[in-house]
Amino acid sequence: MTHMTHLQDDRSVKFLSVQEAAELLRVSPRTVYGWVSQRLVPHRKAGRRVIFLESELIDFTKPDLRRHQYVELIR
Secondary structure, three states, rough: OOEEEEEEEEEEEEOOHHHHHHHHHHHHHHHHHHHHHHHOOOOEEEEEEEEEEHHHHHHHHHOHHHHHHHHHOOO
C-alpha cells in the first residue's frame, strides 16, 4: 500500500500501512495498533484506515528527550 507523493520542494512523502510500519519498526502489527491507541506513535487516519508517514516513523525511532518526557507526563 505504499504511496509516494512529492511536496513542493521535491521531497518525497511515503505513506505506509500498519503492516509496512510494523516491518519498518520490526514489531508486530498488533504492537503498532497498541501504540496508535495509546497515541505513542505518529499516525493519521484515512477514513477507517491508519496510515503513517515514513519520515515521521524514522524520527520516532530517534532518541528525543522531549518526547520521552511527554510520554511520562501523559501516563
